[in-house]
Amino acid sequence: MFNTAVDVRTDADGNVVLQPHGPLGADSAVQFRRILVHTVRKVRPLRLVLDLADVPEVDAINLGTLVALCDLADDHHVVVSMQNPCAEVAIQLAAAGVPSRHFHTAGQAAVS
Numbered sequence: 001m002f003n004t005a006v007d008v009r010t011d012a013d014g015n016v017v018l019q020p021h022g023p024l025g026a027d028s029a030v031q032f033r034r035i036l037v038h039t040v041r042k043v044r045p046l047r048l049v050l051d052l053a054d055v056p057e058v059d060a061i062n063l064g065t066l067v068a069l070c071d072l073a074d075d076h077h078v079v080v081s082m083q084n085p086c087a088e089v090a091i092q093l094a095a096a097g098v099p100s101r102h103f104h105t106a107g108q109a110a111v112s
Contacts, residue, residue, distance in 0.1 A: 005020070005021045005022065006018055006019065006020045006021070006031075006032065006035055007019040007021070008035070008039075010045070014045055014046055014047075015045055015046065015047040015048070015049055016039055016043060016045040016047070016048050016049070017049045017051060018035065018036070018039065018048070018049070018050050018051070019050075019051040019053075019054065020032065020050075020052070020054065020055050021054045021055075022054070022055070022056075023055065023056055023057045023058070023059075024055055024057070024058045024059060024062035025057075025059045025062070026059055026061055028062070029059075029061040029062055029065065032062060032065065033062075033065045036048075036065065036069050037072065040069070040072050040073050040076050040078050041072070041076060044076055044077075044078060045078060046078065046079060047078070047079045047080075047081060048073060048078050048079070048080050048081070049081045049083060050066075050080070050081070050082045050083065051083050051084055052082055052083065052084055052085040052086075052089055052103075053083070053084035053085075053086075055085070055086070055089060056086060056088075056089075057088065057089065058089050058092055063092055063093070063096050064096070066082065066093065066096070066098060067096050067097055067098055070098055070099065070102050080102050081102065081103075081104060082098070082102055082103035082104070083103070083104050084104070084105065085103060085105065087105075090103060090105055
């Protein structure tokens with residue numbers, strides 16, 4: 001069962017914005033990974049923005065997916081920007097090895 005809703009939109013500049021709502025747990029892992037991989041491999045926007053403002057927690061499976069997303073996106077020349085993670089998620093992203101250029105907290109400006 002997929003309990004985490006994900007809003008997807010394409011901005012006028014071609015950037016794709018994904019905004020998951022709720023915790024990213026094992027029940028949402030497969031569907032969330034499919035959305036991310038499809039967006040990077042098939043849609044291939046110049047920039048993929050993950051707005052994590054409404055994600056209070058990320059389990060190990062989804063954390064691994066976010067780490068792998070950075071490498072996959074680099075391979076397909078898609079810039080990934082993970083924006084507005086809560087403090088706990090930001091710490092997890094950093095500890096998992098997500099390069100700081102890929103995630104930005106509310107007080108940080110995203111690098112274009």
